[in-house]
Amino acid sequence: MLRLRSTFRMLQQVNHVAKFSDTTKSVDTTYMEIPVYNVDKPQPLESRKARLHYQSRKRGMLENDLLLSTFAKKYLDNFTEEQTMMYDRLINSPSNDWDLFYWIVEKQPTPKEFDNEIMDLLKKHAKNENKVVLSQPPLN
Numbered sequence: 001m002l003r004l005r006s007t008f009r010m011l012q013q014v015n016h017v018a019k020f021s022d023t024t025k026s027v028d029t030t031y032m033e034i035p036v037y038n039v040d041k042p043q044p045l046e047s048r049k050a051r052l053h054y055q056s057r058k059r060g061m062l063e064n065d066l067l068l069s070t071f072a073k074k075y076l077d078n079f080t081e082e083q084t085m086m087y088d089r090l091i092n093s094p095s096n097d098w099d100l101f102y103w104i105v106e107k108q109p110t111p112k113e114f115d116n117e118i119m120d121l122l123k124k125h126a127k128n129e130n131k132v133v134l135s136q137p138p139l140n
Contacts, residue, residue, distance in 0.1 A: 037092040045081050052076060052088060057136055061097040066134055067104060071125045073137040079118075086118040 043051070053076060056068035068091060079087065093114070094100045102108040103119065104126045110119055128134065 039085070039088045039092050045084060048084055048088060049076055049079070052084070052091070055091060059091065059097060059100075061101065064097055064101050064104075066136060067101075067122070067126050069136045070134045071122055074125065075121060083118060086116050090114050090116075090118055090122075 037055075053069075053072050056072035056076070057065055059065050059068055072087075076084070076087065091100070099108070103110040103114065104122055106123060
């Protein structure tokens, strides 16, 4: 019985400390930065496209994952090297997923450095004018 009381008292102390040591209270979880990827790193075109297919699906925010993965599935394999680099910079340079999403759906103006033919194509894709049901393509 003494051992049970001791364990119970210890659990109470741990719970008490946990209430006052919550470090997440000061963290703003509405803004989560995406790690920066070095897009200028030399890479064979096919390897870059394979990486971009994966990154398009695993960007971070579900809305972007859906838009980017279906976009990449539809267009990326036919991109030239220059277009592929534009797409790489577009999805790997902004550190905030929400910025990218707002540019794509035209809720905020696209910065000049990302306002190019790939962004135009992505905006058109996001409008989904044919009302096609979008779902993420399989990773294979």
